[in-house]
Amino acid sequence: MEPVIHARGLGKSFRNGTVAVNGLHLQVGTGEVYGLIGRNGAGKTTALRLLMGLLHPDRGEARVLGRSLWDAPREHRQRIAYLSQSQQLPDWMSLEDLNRYTGHFYERWDSAHLRSLARGWDLPWNSPITRLSGGNQRLAALALALAARPEVILLDEPAAGLDPIARRELNQCLIDALLHGNGCTILLSTHLLGDLERLATRVGIMDHGHVVAEGAVEDWQRTMRRVQVVFAGDSSPPDFAIPGALRSTSLGPVVTALARVTDDAQLDGIRHLPGARVYVFPLTLEELFVDWFRDAQPQSSTDDATPD
Amino acid sequence: MVPKLHLHIDERSGVPVYRQMMDQIKYYVAGATLRPGDQIPSIRELAAALAVNPTTVVKAYTELEREGVIEKRHGKGAFIAPAAPQLTQAEQEGALRRSAKQLAVEATQLHVPTPKVITVVREELSALGPARGTESEPVKFAVMAGGN
CATH class of the missing domain: 3.30.70 (Alpha-Beta Plaits)
Structure with missing residues (x-):
């Protein structure tokens, strides 16, 4: 059976000539937490965007839960959550608004979970998102992503801009997602390698657009x-x-x-x-x-x- | 009543996390802090409390069960096994020696004289509690992060 996240010979160049992703192979199995690490510009963000179907690859294939997200129907896409580095929420809306509005689109929407995350993180429920600090806006975006109870979670430097307490809470809610129901599969890019030692099952080092070394954290x-x-x-x-x-x-x-x-x-x-x-x-x-x-x-x- | 286990995960030790958990639970058993029949936290509780991947806790528990240190009772949780093997004197010493070896290497590189090293060790032992670090108290072991 094909792994949950599957990239094969994936390549993407940009008009300015940058080869961002170059022959990327990546396989992430059910229940794994895979950490993608690498220098800035190694191609991590582009790799995640290709997997999410937000960019079309020049070559190779990228599939999540068995199909390309580029042309997947909504029912398929909503099984996968993605938190980008620059998440833009409609910032005039409050979490309450977003809960009501976004919830309509998701079959497995878990309002109670969103409320409990918001409470745990002291996120104001009724204020517009724009009034939240940068770190809290990020946590709000993450809470909304998790409220959809996704089977697969792709996170692009989720902890960037979070203080140590918020970071720990983020890790704990990822663990909570792993423990909930049938669990989930997580692929994240990060520079916070200490967190990966606790969280990740496997880590891949990305350089020049592909994974140059990969291993089980425990083995390393x-x-x-x-x-x-x-x-x-x-x-x-x-x-x-x-x-x-x-x-x-x-x-x-x-x-x-x-x-x-x-x-x-x-x-x-x-x-x-x-x-x-x-x-x-x-x-x-x-x-x-x-x-x-x-x-x-x-x-x-x-x-x-x-x-x- | 599930005792509150203080497991210390050291991300800098180079020891796999599941191994650190296993070692520390064994030390608790060896030191009689955990006794046969004591319940230990569920996988869920421990994963959440330590912010570690649940599969890591599963691995530690599976290994401990295989070694006869704990047993899983269906629907009730995990317990210290009635005949949990005690650490042998040699295992205790081995665990201690691994950490001591590292200490010796670093002390040598830093050119710290031996009496100073011993003083530091004694101070660290005292910091763990009043019963530690006195001359009369035989120091058995006090390894927090474990070795291997």
Whole structure:
């Protein structure tokens, strides 16, 4: 059976020549929480917009719940919620208005859930959205998205502009969505990697328009390490390499690597090198991310372009 | 009555979250804070309280059940098993040693003299409660984030 979210060979360029998404493959299964991470301009936003059918791909396919959203009927589209970076609610309306108005369009609309989220977040029920702070407008948009009880949720940097308390509440309501009824599937892009360590089942690093590395969060936490070897002399031995290294730098007698250490015995060989001291440190996703990109080649100009 | 479990999830430890949960529940059992027959929080409660993915809690509970530490009673929830295996002395020491090893590495890099390291450890133990950190109190273990 096809995964809930399915992208294959997906590509999209813009008129200014920017190649935003370039051969993207992405498969997200039922009940997964998939975190899409990457530098600004890596193509995350465009990828989500393609999946949502808000943009038409130049090539490849993007399907959610078995079909392209570009030409899907409303009944299909309303099973999927999307929170963009710049959500525009009709801001003269209050949450109460929006609850009544929007609710008509959704079969599974859950007014009680919307009220309870609004109460929990202290969102005013009767004031026009425009009177809310930026962070609260974002939470209001999220609450409305969740009130539709979607089966699939796509979030583009949902926590941007939220304070730490609001961020935690956002995470908790996503967990609530996972626990409700038959659960749901979540794909989110984010720069807040600490949150992903708790929330996500899988993470993909996006660069130059496609996923360059992907893994189960649990597996990364268990195996990704920063390994540092300090030699006694002025330099490291020629041809020295840390086993399992994915990225490696060397400065005089110090060699540092981002390495996949599946078994501690893997390092025994270098532990016994004369004059070598070996240090192994766990890595957070954030450190992994920084290490991954730190020594990347100078990036082409298309990288700075904002996709939309 | 479900006791309030204080599980501490450390996003910086490099230890998978389910593993941290498993270790800490085992430590609670080993320290007799949790006793056979005690009910532990439901998957839903724990996921919500810790803001972690429910599948992670499911994984921790499934592993703990497989190891005989907890048991699920149909429709009632999860409980500490009557014959929950205690940590052996070696396992206690192993858990402690993993953290100690990391501490030793960092202390060496920072050129912190050994007596200072010991003082710091003692202070951290005291901070956990009045029963800790006194000379007469044999320090068994006090690992918050667990290892492996």
